[in-house]
Amino acid sequence: MWVGAITLFPAMFEAVTAYGVTGRAVEQGVLEVDAFNPRDYAEGGYRRVDDRPYGGGPGMVMMIEPLRRALAQAKDKAATRGLTPPVIYLSPQGRRLTQADVAELAQWPAMILLCGRYEGIDERLLATEVDAEWSVGDYVLSGGELPAMVLMDAITRLLPGVLGSSESAEQDSFSDGWLDCPHYTRPPLCEGLAVPDILLSGDHQAIARWRHRQRLERTALRRPDLLQGRALTKEEQAWLLDLRQEGAEVQPQAHQGDA
Ligand code: 9D3
Numbered sequence: 001m002w003v004g005a006i007t008l009f010p011a012m013f014e015a016v017t018a019y020g021v022t023g024r025a026v027e028q029g030v031l032e033v034d035a036f037n038p039r040d041y042a043e044g045g046y047r048r049v050d051d052r053p054y055g056g057g058p059g060m061v062m063m064i065e066p067l068r069r070a071l072a073q074a075k076d077k078a079a080t081r082g083l084t085p086p087v088i089y090l091s092p093q094g095r096r097l098t099q100a101d102v103a104e105l106a107q108w109p110a111m112i113l114l115c116g117r118y119e120g121i122d123e124r125l126l127a128t129e130v131d132a133e134w135s136v137g138d139y140v141l142s143g144g145e146l147p148a149m150v151l152m153d154a155i156t157r158l159l160p161g162v163l164g165s166s167e168s169a170e171q172d173s174f175s176d177g178w179l180d181c182p183h184y185t186r187p188p189l190c191e192g193l194a195v196p197d198i199l200l201s202g203d204h205q206a207i208a209r210w211r212h213r214q215r216l217e218r219t220a221l222r223r224p225d226l227l228q229g230r231a232l233t234k235e236e237q238a239w240l241l242d243l244r245q246e247g248a249e250v251q252p253q254a255h256q257g258d259a
Helices: 010-017 020-028 064-079 099-105 123-129 145-156 165-172 204-222 234-245
Strands: 002-006 032-036 087-096 110-115 132-135
Touching (some): 010 020, 010 032, 032 064, 064 110, 110 145
Parallel strands (some): 002 032
16 A cells, blocks of 8 residues: 655654554555655745634644645655545544544555644645545544554554464454453463463363453443444353343343344
């Protein structure tokens, strides 16, 4: 996947391109990131990219022209590869990104990620240039770069060949959309805390069942919203009933077809 990043802070993207799973994807040529800095396309000795908002008020607004030229450069670069990427604007006004959205975006061969700073971008640039608008959550950040990197990281993990087979097998397991089970490694006893016996038993079927149940219980207790509207097997329903009888506050499962 080719990603063009429109950003006043291109160096921030080294966090993605130089480290870990995403860094390896860049080395493999599975991910390519080109940054385009509106500052490089700004005019005058001051290379201004922001200006005061019409109508008054605090903060500054990103100017249209430097952004338009940076976008045109990104599109030209993509075109040399036969690509016509959508322009995605990371913004608090966008739809909140989910794993399902990430999986759809991972199908594109290229995208241009537009990162705002200051109070935001002149609405006319957005109206004419932006194809989709995404938020990464309901909290206030200082700009679109970290959200763009969050999106790139989430997408890159889904690209063919990026994760090892053991890591990617996890993705199509039954538990997709549930919370993970607890994990343990050596030593078996640490400051009086033991690893659950079953994990040392060597009984792989029993271990799989225990993990399955842990996932369900943790999801029911911590993120009951993730279970709403999901069909559960008889055994899973029985586990939830046990949890409730142990005194936990677990919402009864809505059955498929219930409102
Ligand atoms: C304090 C400024 N706010 C006034 C009501 C508006 C505002 C402007 C710019 C809030 C945040 C930002 C910068 N944020 C992003 O560019 C951003 C973002 C975010 O802040 N939270 C979650 N997802 C995203 S995607 C882009």
